[in-house]
Amino acid sequence: MGRFSVRWRVALALGLGSVLLTSVVAVVIWNLTSGYMLRQREQSAVRQAEVNVRLVAEALRNDSDGLNELLTGLTTGPDSTVLLFQGGQVLTSGRQVDARALPRRLVDLGRAGTPASQRLVVDGIPVLAVTLPIESTDGAYVELAPLVQLDRTFRFLSGLLVAVTVISGLLGVVLGSWASRRALRPLTELTKAASRIAGGDLRARLPAQNDPDLTPLAATFNSTADALEQRVRRDARFAGDVSHELRSPLTTMVNAAEVLRRRRVEVPGTAGRALDLLTSEVDRFARMVVDLLEISRADQQDEDPTLETIDLGSLVRNVIAARPGDQAPVHAQSPPPQVLGDRRRLDRAVSNLLDNAERHAGGVVRVTVFSCEGQARIEVDDAGPGVPPELRDRIFDRFDRGARAGSRGGDTGSGLGLALVAQHVQRHGGTVHVEDRPGGGARFVVEIPEADR
Template sequence: MTRLPRLTVRWRVATALGLVSLLVTSALAFGVWNLTSGYMLRQREQSAIRQAEANARLVDRSLRNGSEGLTELLTGLTSGPDSTVLLYRPGEVLTSGRQIDTDDVPRRLVDLGRRNTPAAQRLVVDGIPVLAVSLPITSADGAYVELAPLVQLDRTFRFLSALLVAGTVLVSLLGVALGSWASRRALRPLTELTRAASRIAGGDLRARLPAQTDPDLTSLAVTFNATADALEQRVLKDARFAGDVSHELRSPLTTMVNAAAVLRRRRAEVPGTAGKALELLTSEVDRFARMVVDLLEISRTDQQTEDLALEPIDVAVLVRNVVAARPGRPVEVEADPSPAYVLGDRRRLDRVVANLLDNAERHAGGAVRVAVLRRAEVVRLEVDDAGPGVPEELRERIFDRFDRGARAGSRGGDTGSGLGLALVAQHVQRHHGAVWTEPRPGGGARFVVEIPEAGQ
C-alpha cells in the first residue's frame, strides 16, 4: 500500500485556514440565502395573493351582476405574457393569458377553492415557475385560479446563489493564500535556521543566524550562534593541532624517508627475515609520509575557509596536464569538443584529479578511462577503473577521513592513508560541487565529480 506524502507545516496551516474560511463563509452564505430568499419569496407570494384576491372579487361581482364581457374582464386581469387566469365553473373552464393545459393545475388546489378554502402553491408549468393562487367564487360555485409568474424571482435567486457560491470559494482561496503567507512568515526563522545548519554541515563554519527583533526568537538566534561559534573554535583548534603535529613530524619524517631510501638501495645486502622487515619498514615510512602531507593539506583547508584563488579553468586541459605529468602508462582523456570552464582553485583541482588517479592505481590497477563532459550547467569528471568495484554499503564511507573501505586494518603493500578521497570530497565541496562513486558499466568503479560550470 502506497503511503501518501505528508503535507508540510506550511501547507497544513494554509489548508486548515482555508477549511475554516470555507466553513464560516458557507454558514454565512447559507444564512444569507435563507433570510433573503425567504423574505423575497414571502413578499412575492403576498403580492400575488393580494392581486389575486382583488381580481377574484371583480370576477365574483361581475358574475353576481350578470354583466356581459366576462372574457374581456379575464383578459384584462392578466398581468403579463407569462401570467394565466382560470375560472372554474360547473361544466366549463374559462382561461385567459398564457395558454396552458388545465390538467397541469393540481386538482386538489382547485377543489380547495371550490370549498371556500383559499390556497396557494408553487408550480412549474411548461417550464416556467409560477405561484398558483386558488380562491372561491361563491356566486358561481366555482374557483378562481391565477398563475403569477416567478421568472424574475427565479433569476434573482439564481444570481444570488451564484454570487454566494463564488464568494464562498473566493474567500476560501483567500484563506489558503493568507494561511500560506502567514505560515511562511512564521516559519521564516526556522527556514533561516535550517539554511544555516545546512551550511555548517556542509563545512561553512561561519554561517550564523541574523539578529532577531522578535523577543521570542532572540534567544534561539543567540543560542544557535553561540553553539556555532563554539563549534567553529573547536574545529579550528583541532585543525591547528593536527597541522602543528604534522608540521613537527615533517623534519624527523624527512630523515626517516631519506634513511629508508638508503636502506632500500641496499636491500640486496639484507637477506632473509631482516630483508622482509626492511621492506615493510620502508613501505610504512612512505605511507606515513603521504599521511603527514595529507594531514597538512586537510588542516590547512579546515583553518582557511575563504582562501580559494578562483579563476576560470578549462577542466579538460587541467586533467590532461595532470595525466601527462604522471609516470607510467598514460590514459587517454575523453572530452567534449567545446571547452568546459569552471571557476575554481587550480591547486585544489589538480589535487582532486591526482588523488582520484592515485586511488584507481592503488586499489584497481590504474584508471582505464578519464572523461570530462558538460552536463546541464555542470562540468562532469569521470574516472573509471577495472577493479573489483566499491560495495554499495561503502560508497559513502570511503569519502570519510581515515576510512579505507574493505582494506581497513590491513598492512603491507600500498593501502593508502584513508585521506586521499576525503581531500577530494573536501576540495569539491569548496567548489560547490559533488562527488560520488557508482558501478562502471562492464565492471569496476566509476568516480564522478560534478562542479558548476563557470558563468552559470
Template sequence: MTERRHPRLSLRWRVAAAFGLGSFLLSSVLAMATWNLSSGYLLRQREQSAVRQAEVNARVIDEELRRGGQGLDELLTGLTTGPDSTILLYRPDELRSSGRQIDLAVLPQRLIGLARSGIPARQRLVVDDIPVIAVTLPITSGGIGYLELSPTLQLDRTFRFLSAVLIAGTVVSGLLGVALGAWAARRALRPLTELTAVAHRIAGGDLKSRMPERADPDLAPLARTFNATADELEQRALRDARFASDVSHDLRSPLTTMLNAAEVLRRRRAEIPGTAGRATDLLTSEVDMFSRVVVDLLDISRSDQQSDERSLEPVDLAGLVRNVLATRSDAVSPEVQVDSSAPLVHADRRRLDRVVNNLLDNAERHAGGTVRVAVLRRDGQVRLEVDERGPGVPAELRERIFERFARGTQAGSRGADSGSGLGLALVAEHVRRHGGRAWVQDRPGGGARFVVEVPEATR
C-alpha cells in the same frame, strides 16, 4: 514488496489548503443561511402579495355578481395583472376564464377540486413552463369558486441571480482563503526558510554563516540558540583543524629523521640478513605509510580552513592532467581523452593537482592502475573521469570510500599499498571547495569510474 510512497504537499501548501478549506466551509454555511433566509422571506412576501391581490379581486367579482353580473367578462379582463396571469371562475353550470389560456388538464386535480368547492388554498406550481402561485377563494354570491394563477417569473430570476452570487462568492472566498493562507504561511515560515539556508551553507563549509537577530520574542530565542550552536561548531572545527595541523607539524622533524634513516636502511638492505632484514622491510614500509598519513593530515587541516580567494585562477584542467601524468612513474600510461576546446576552471591549482594525483594513486594501489583519463564539458561543468582496471566498487561502499580513514574492502589491512584512508576524502573535500562534487560509478566494460565535476570558468 516495496511500499509505494505518495508525494506529500509541503507545509506551506498544507497551510494554504487549510485556510482555503476553512474559508470555503465558512462561506458555504453563510451562503446557505443567507439563501434560506432571503429565499424564504421573498417567497412568503410574494405569496402574501398574491393572496391579497386574489382577495381584492374576489371581492370585486362578488360585488359585480350582486349587481347582476352584466359586466363580468369585462371585469375579469381588467383584473388580470399581466399576460401570464390567469383567472378562473367555477360556476355550477359553466367555467369562465380570463388572461393566459391554459390547458386545465395540467392543473392538479386536487387544486381544481378545492377551487370548485370554494375552499381557500394556495400552492406553487409550474404551468406551461411558467412558475405560478395558485390561490383558491370562495365567492359567496352564487356559490362560485375562484382560482387565480399569479406568475413568479421575476421572483425566480431573483432566486437564480441570488444563487449565482452566493456560489460565486463561496468559490471566490475559498480562493482568497488559499491566497491568504499561502501569504501567511510564507511570512510565518520565512524564519524556517532562512534557518534552512544558513544550515545548508554551514553544511557546505561556510562556518561563519549566522541567522540575523530577531526582535520578535518568539523567534529571537531560536536565532540566538542556533547562532550559539553554530559558534560552538565553528570553534570545535577550528580546534580540531588546529590540533591536526599542530600535531602534523610537530611530527615533521622526527618524521624527516625517520625517513632518512629508513632510506639508509633501504640502501643497506642487502647487508641485513634473515629476521633483521624482514624487520627492516617492515619498518621502512611503515615509515613510508606514516609519512603519507602525516602529509594527508596536513592537507586535511588546510582544507578545513576557508579557501583563499587569492589562490584561485583560471586553470586548464586538461593541461594540468597531462602534466601530472608526465611526472608520474606508473607502469602503464593511461589513455587520455580531452574535448576539442580545452575547458577552463576557476580553481586552486595546488588542490586540483592533489585531486588528480589522489585519484591516480587510488587506482594504482587498489585497482591495478588507470585505463583512461578524460576531461570533458557537460552543461557548464568540467568533468574529470578516471577509469580503473579493477573489479569496481560495490554499491554499498560508493559513499563510504569518500569518508576520512575509509579503506573500503581493505579496511583493517596494513601494508605499503593499503593507503592512509584520506586520499579520496581529500578529493571530495577539495572538489567541494570548488563548488563541485565527486562520485564513483560503474565503468562500461567493467571496473570503476571515478568522476569529478566542477563549474566551468566564465571567460
C-alpha cells in the same frame, strides 16, 4: 495532510476555514434573502388574486356577458394565467395551460372554500398558484403568477454566493501561504545556515532578529556555531602541529627505509618479510602525514587564495602527464570547460582520484572532461569491481577506507585521499560522487560551476 509541508498545511487549513466560514454566512444570507423575497412575492400575488376574485364573483352574480373579457383583463403579462373552475367547465385566460397540470388537491381546496397557494413548474415556467373560493358558488378561482424574474434573481444570488465562497477559500490559501512563509522565514534561514555549516562553511550565522521570540533562537544558534568553529579550528591546528612535528622524524624514517629497501636482497627469510612490511608502513605513514597537513591547512584557511580561470582539459592532461607509468586516455570536450578556482587544489583533487583508481580499482580506464547544464564535469572511470551503494557516501569521510578498513599493506591508503577530494571540490562550490560505470567498475564524478566566459 502529513505528506504536505508545514507551509502548505497552514495554507490549506486557513483556506478550509475560510470556505467553512463563508459557506455558513452564504447559507444564512441565502435563507434570509430568498425567504424574504419569496414571502413578498407570495403576499403580492395573494392580494392581487383576492381583488381579482371579487371582480369575478361580482360578474358571476350579475350574469355578465363580459366574463371572458374580464378574465382577459385580469392577466398581468404573457406568462400569467387565470383559470375559473365552475361546475364542470374551466375558463382559461392568458397563457394557455392544461388544467390537468395543476395538482388536484389545490383545486379541491378552492372548491371547498379554503384559500391555498403553491409553487409549481407548469410547462417549464415557475409559477405561484393561488387558489381562492368564489362566493355563492362551488367554483374556484386559480391565478398562476409567473416567478421567472424571481427565479433568475435566485440563480444570480446563488451563483454569486458560490463564487464568493470559492474566492474566499482561494484567498484563504494565498493568505495562509503568505503568512506561513513569513512565519517560517526564520526556520528557513536556520536550515540554510545549518546546511552551510554541515557543508563545511563554519562562518555561517543567523542574522540578528528583532522579534523577541526569535532572538534567543538566533543567539543560541550563533553561539553554538561559534563554539563548533573554535573546536574545529583547534582540532585542525592540533593535527597540523602534530603533522608538522612528525615531518622531521618521518623524513629520517623514510630515508632509512629507502636505504634498507636498496639492501633488501641482503636480508632473507622472515627478516626480509618484516623489512618489506616496515618499509610499506613507513610509506603509508608518510602519505598520511602529508594528507593531514593538507587537510589541516585547508581547515585553518579562512579565505581562499586569489582564484584564476582554469582550463580543466589542460589541467587534467598536465596532471596525467606528470605521473609515471602508462598514461590514461583523456577525452575533453572542445572547447573544454573553464572554472574559477585554485589550481593547486584542483591538481590535488584530480591526482587523488587517479591514485585511488590505481591503488584500489585496477587502474584508470578513461578520464572525461565536459560541460553539462552550466557545470564543468570530470569523470574518472576505473577497472575495479565498483563501489557498493551503502559505501558511496562513506568513502568520502576522513579515515574511512570502505571495505579495506582494518587491513594493512602498501596499497590500502590512509583513508584521507577521497576526503581531500571532497574538501577541495566543495571549496569550489562543487560536488563529488561515485556511480556505476557502464560496462562495470566505478565512475567518480566531479562537478564544479563553470566560469563566466
